[in-house]
Amino acid sequence: MTTHPNPEIIARYADRHTILDEVTAWSVEAHLEQCSGCRALVAEHLPDPSNDLLARIGADIDTIVATEPAPVRRRRFWAAHxxxxxxxxxxxxxxxxxxxxxxxxxxxxxxxxxxxxxxxxxxxxxxxxxxxxxxxxxxxxxxxxxxxxxxxxxxxxxxxxxxxxxxxxxxxxxxxxxxxxxxxxxxxxxxxxxxxxxxxxxxxxxxxxxxxxxxxxxxxxxxxxxxxxxxxxxxxxxxxxxxxxxxxxxxxxxxxxxxxxxxxxx
Structure with missing residues (x-):
């Protein structure tokens, strides 16, 4: 019978701010290669990278829009010439x-x-x-x-x-x-x-x-x-x-x- 890691250890493994000792991290990673259930449990504790990325991009765009000068509309003559x-x-x-x-x-x-x-x-x-x-x-x-x-x-x-x-x-x-x-x-x-x-x-x-x-x-x-x-x-x-x-x-x-x-x- 397969022994699954403690949910608390999985939560600590998924937390990027927590450092596990090498033996524990290795055992969790070896188990995750064989267990889809624990991989799903790890995924539940991971932050959504897309949301984080979109939030940072949105903040950067807001900063640029607020600080850069307003765009000047190009005259039609210069576009036509x-x-x-x-x-x-x-x-x-x-x-x-x-x-x-x-x-x-x-x-x-x-x-x-x-x-x-x-x-x-x-x-x-x-x-x-x-x-x-x-x-x-x-x-x-x-x-x-x-x-x-x-x-x-x-x-x-x-x-x-x-x-x-x-x-x-x-x-x-x-x-x-x-x-x-x-x-x-x-x-x-x-x-x-x-x-x-x-x-x-x-x-x-x-x-x-x-x-x-x-x-x-x-x-x-x-x-x-x-x-x-x-x-x-x-x-x-x-x-x-x-x-x-x-x-x-x-x-x-x-x-x-x-x-x-x-x-x-x-």
């Missing part, structure tokens, strides 16, 4: 407007030159678009790339923010230099849309480099050699630019699923 704008875009947009300003100044000083504003209009938004979704220029890139807000919607919002700055600048530059407004805005929108479309295949940043380099070779270089605007920048080409922009926009809509899971090169 992260979805629409990256502050690292600011120097690039300033540079774009400065280049357009220099083009207007040169056109004023040298009226015989081909329209510099018209030449620069297609590629004016491209530096901003390249930076709009770049892990190098966006401190929160890793966070945004893993959220549902990332993807085509994020890219389009940031591109819209770029165009909201570049398009008025192009309109002012066109008015200041006498260049046709349609030939400043339509090629700009067309190249921006083409960048996003090509970005679904090779990444948006790479697309800006490819399209910018292609424009330099097919338009800027011939102008330096002939001192005359190419055919695609003459007034009769406006309908072609409008149609091309619509076609490329359709490609963006068709390929939009490729921009929902952005990787590093996007």
């Amino acid at each position: 992260q979805r629409w704008f990256v502050w690292h875009l600011t120097p690039w947009l300033i540079m774009t407007m400065a280049v357009l300003g220099c083009a207007v100044l040169l056109q004023t000083l040298f009226p015989s030159l081909p329209s510099l504003v018209t030449l620069l209009a297609p590629v004016a938004p491209l530096p901003g678009v390249a930076v709009a979704w770049s892990r190098r220029h966006d401190p929160a890139w890793e966070l945004l790339a893993t959220t549902p807000a990332a993807g085509l919607g994020m890219l389009l919002r940031r591109t819209a923010a770029i165009l909201a700055v570049v398009v008025p600048a192009l309109a002012l530059a066109s008015a200041g230099s006498g260049a046709p407004l349609a030939l400043a805005l339509l090629p700009s929108l067309g190249f921006t849309t083409a960048t996003i479309a090509l970005g679904t295949f090779i990444g948006v940043q790479r697309a800006t480099y490819v399209l910018g380099g292609a424009w330099a070779l097919t338009a800027l270089l011939p102008v330096l050699l002939t001192a005359d605007l190419p055919v695609m920048l003459r007034p009769a080409s406006s309908p072609a630019w409008a149609l091309g922009t619509l076609v490329v926009a359709g490609v963006v809509a068709w390929r939009s699923h490729h921009l929902r899971g952005l990787s590093s090169h996007y």
Whole structure:
């Protein structure tokens, strides 16, 4: 017949403030390994650790709430700007407007030159678009790339923010230099849309480099050699630019699923 420890000894064993001699503690522990009834009796004498822990956590939280300053509600503007704008875009947009300003100044000083504003209009938004979704220029890139807000919607919002700055600048530059407004805005929108479309295949940043380099070779270089605007920048080409922009926009809509899971090169 098994001899059970005295209930008083079990109570003393369960009390963390009471120290039993080594022989008694060893005998109680050896018995507890075989006796579920005594283990239940020990459990009855133990304090509930969860209650103790919750009480301490609650006390700590009450202390923090009482001593820390009250939280300040974040303004909605600052919450929204992260979805629409990256502050690292600011120097690039300033540079774009400065280049357009220099083009207007040169056109004023040298009226015989081909329209510099018209030449620069297609590629004016491209530096901003390249930076709009770049892990190098966006401190929160890793966070945004893993959220549902990332993807085509994020890219389009940031591109819209770029165009909201570049398009008025192009309109002012066109008015200041006498260049046709349609030939400043339509090629700009067309190249921006083409960048996003090509970005679904090779990444948006790479697309800006490819399209910018292609424009330099097919338009800027011939102008330096002939001192005359190419055919695609003459007034009769406006309908072609409008149609091309619509076609490329359709490609963006068709390929939009490729921009929902952005990787590093996007």
